[in-house]
Amino acid sequence: MQSVAFSLPVLADQTEAVRFALASCWRGPRREAFADARRRAGIVREAVWIQPAAVGDVGVVYVEADDLAAAFAMLETSTEPFDCWFRDHVHHVPGGTFEAFFGATELALDFDINRI
Secondary structure, rough: EEEEEEEOOOOOOHHHHHHHHHHHHHHOOOOHHHHHHHHHHHHEEEEEEEEEOOOOEEEEEEEEEEEHHHHHHHHHHHOOOOHHHHHHHHOOOOOOOOOHHHHOOOOOOOOOOOOO
C-alpha cells in the first residue's frame, strides 16, 4: 500500500467553500459519487484537515492506494461528472493538479508500531 500526505494553501476567502464541498463528499449529497470515484481510482483512504496557520488556512491531505500514480492520473483525466466537479475545485488551489501533489512530497519520518 502506498500513502502520501501533502498540504495546500486555502485561499483566504475560500475556507467555507472548501468546508462545504468536502462536507458534501463526506456526509452529504455527493457521498456516493465521491465513494464511487475513489473506488474507481483504487483509493482506500483519504482524509483532509483544515489547519489554521499564520499565513492563512492550509488543507492537509492524506491518501492511501495500491498505486498512487495511477489513482491520481485517473482523477486528473476522468470525464465522469463528479470527477470533473471535484477536479474543478482542486484546480483553484495554487499548484492544483493531482500529479503535482503526488510528486512534490518527501517522506521524512514513517513510524508504524506494526513494523517494529
